[in-house]
Amino acid sequence: MEFRHLVYFVTIVEQSTYTRAATVLHVSQPSLSAAIKKLENEVGLTLIKRNTRSLEVTSEGKILYQEAKKLLNHYQHVSKEMIRLKEQGPLELTIGLIESSNFWVPKILKQFQKEYQDAHIKLLEILSLTDVEKALTNFDIHLAITNQNLNNDAIETLPIYEEKLVAVLPQGHNLQDYTELTIYDLKDETFIICKEGFQTREDILYAFAKSGIQPMIQFEIERFETACRLVIEGLGITVVPENYVKNTVHSDYHIKHINDSHLSRSVYLAYEKNRYLPPIVLKFIGLVEEFFKQ
Incomplete structure (x- = not known):
């Protein structure tokens, strides 16, 4: 051929x-x-x-x-x-990210930069399943940090950690003084949720379905930042990864843990199996694996 x-x-x-x-x-x-x-x-x-x-x-x-x-x-x-x-050396790294990874990626990059001080690094926010697969298979990125459940034989996915999902409530909400919530506490709330094609939406709907509850979805969004802004304006409640909000200090909303073992999501490191990965990429992958082993 x-x-x-x-x-x-x-x-x-x-x-x-x-x-x-x-x-x-x-x-x-x-x-x-x-x-x-x-x-x-x-x-x-x-x-x-x-x-x-x-x-x-x-x-x-x-x-x-x-x-x-x-x-x-x-x-x-x-x-x-x-x-x-031949012209420049191995100096480029392009990574697709989810929003909640910002709590640890800078720590990895700080360590990474000690060895690759002159590296040019691109961080792209790539969220939906379709966009993650397309970016990897088209070689637009070297690797992805994603919570998408990639069922693709051409893509290697390494699970790196699990993160809990938490409720975000507006100021003055009748549940704001609760220490912990259950899914049943949220059954009559106006809900803000990721649009179709996002794994977090599937994770949330699965947990609600296991409890026999259909959430009252009024707003569908792409970014957690948008969801939190809508919460601040009193337009509903949302559920987001704990790592997205736990290091923020915000007086305009309340963060509440939900007592449900199903309300969590897995985060993966993903890359194309049949692609040449230069040493700079392999170094970053190794640092991520080492970080979460600790």
Whole structure:
């Protein structure tokens, strides 16, 4: 299977026509058609159905496209990485983060910087399942710190810690003097919760369902910061990771523990299995593992 033929095939699928693909690739249409025919003969499968009006990728072709795209992404990344290593050395690290990781990531980075003083580090907030998977498989980030339950064979996920979820109540709330709450205490409250596609939402709804309660959801948000601002304005209550709020001093809301073993979430370190990870990335992963072992 020639690498060039895979490039041609991926381009045809993405451009939807042989004409546009030939233009992008700077080859003639007959050469392009011959290359795809040779690829089909080699794999023994029909990859593209052709007629006078349109181009249709077969189910086998879609599988090859997905795998070929990963291969091309990996090839391009390694090529760029080798050029960059030759010119600059291993000085870049890009990490996708969840909001609650800000209580420990700076501590790791402080230690990390002792060895890589000149490293250029990008910290990107990447929250939803779709965005985390896309960022990893497209090589937009080297690794992710995420609470998403990634069911993807191409991604390695290392569980690093569990964190409790706590209730955030506005000032003057009738439950503000309680030492600890139960889920039943929250059953009639106006609820502020993450939108669909966020693992924290699933964790909260699972805990409520186990107690036989349907929360009264009125607001759906993406960021815990937004949820807390809505709480401050008296628009409802929310449930967020304890690590997001435990180190803050805020007189406009109350933080309450909830007595329920299901109200917690796992946090993972995730990275692409089949990607070259430079020493700078492996060093960061090692520091994270060491930090949480302690």
